[in-house]
Amino acid sequence: MNSPILPVGDRSRISFRKGIVGLLLFMLAVLVLLPQGSWAAPPQPEKAVRGPCVRDPEWMRRNHMDFLKHKREATVREGKFVKAESFLACADCHQSRERFCDRCHAYVAVAPNCFECHQYPK
Numbered sequence: 001m002n003s004p005i006l007p008v009g010d011r012s013r014i015s016f017r018k019g020i021v022g023l024l025l026f027m028l029a030v031l032v033l034l035p036q037g038s039w040a041a042p043p044q045p046e047k048a049v050r051g052p053c054v055r056d057p058e059w060m061r062r063n064h065m066d067f068l069k070h071k072r073e074a075t076v077r078e079g080k081f082v083k084a085e086s087f088l089a090c091a092d093c094h095q096s097r098e099r100f101c102d103r104c105h106a107y108v109a110v111a112p113n114c115f116e117c118h119q120y121p122k
């Protein structure tokens with residue numbers, strides 16, 4: 001009845017519990033120690049210095065490439081130039097190519113060649 005030695009069943013339950021706790025701690029440690037980015041954390045483009053964007057930001061996120069290319073066609077082929085929506089105007093609000101454009105582009109591994117010709121602040 002009051003034997004100092006635990007019945008076998010209880011003992012194994014204790015070590016099972018310890019095992020679970022150990023495993024949880026290990027998993028927690030892995031989570032904490034994993035380098036930033038290995039979770040494929042979404043890119044964090046720098047906030048614009050002011051707004052609003054020339055189009056709805058949600059729309060812009062998906063369509064800025066077509067928007068820019070369309071603008072190029074309009075300017076170069078048809079001679080329409082809207083200064084407020086020109087390429088360089090983006091930089092009034094999105095002031096750094098590295099901290100804005102490149103953060104997303106690195107994430108999706110695209111490297112538009114626009115900056116070879118177009119000035120955009122680093």
Ligand code: HEC
Nearest residue numbers: 045047048050051052053054057060061064085089090093
């Ligand atoms: C008057 C300021 C302004 C101008 C000019 C502007 N934007 Fe924006 N843009 C914003 C704001 C404000 C947002 C919302 C997100 C934020 O606060 O940074 C935004 C959002 C965006 C987003 C989505 C970013 C995200 O975090 O998902 C893209 C892409 C974008 N703009 C591209 C452009 C491009 C390309 C141009 C030039 C044709 C441009 N913007 C011109 C202010 C501007």
Ligand code: HEC
Nearest residue numbers: 068069071072075076085086087088112113114116117118
């Ligand atoms: C080989 C050089 C070159 C490359 C590369 C290039 N452009 Fe251009 N782009 C020009 C020239 C030249 C003009 C006409 C002169 C001007 O308006 O600056 C122009 C005009 C534009 C315009 C209209 C004018 C303005 O400032 O808004 C846009 C928009 C544009 N390009 C977007 C792009 C985008 C987006 C890319 C990358 C996908 C790109 N360009 C790549 C040379 C280039």
Ligand code: HEC
Nearest residue numbers: 045061064065068090094100101104105108110111112114
């Ligand atoms: C919120 C994230 C985000 C930001 C900020 C952003 N881009 Fe992009 N951009 C993308 C994604 C995603 C793609 C690829 C889309 C695809 O492959 O269909 C892309 C593609 C492009 C393309 C077409 C590339 C190609 O090879 O066809 C151009 C041009 C471009 N971006 C210009 C810009 C410029 C200029 C800026 C800064 C003013 C900018 N982007 C900021 C996410 C972003």
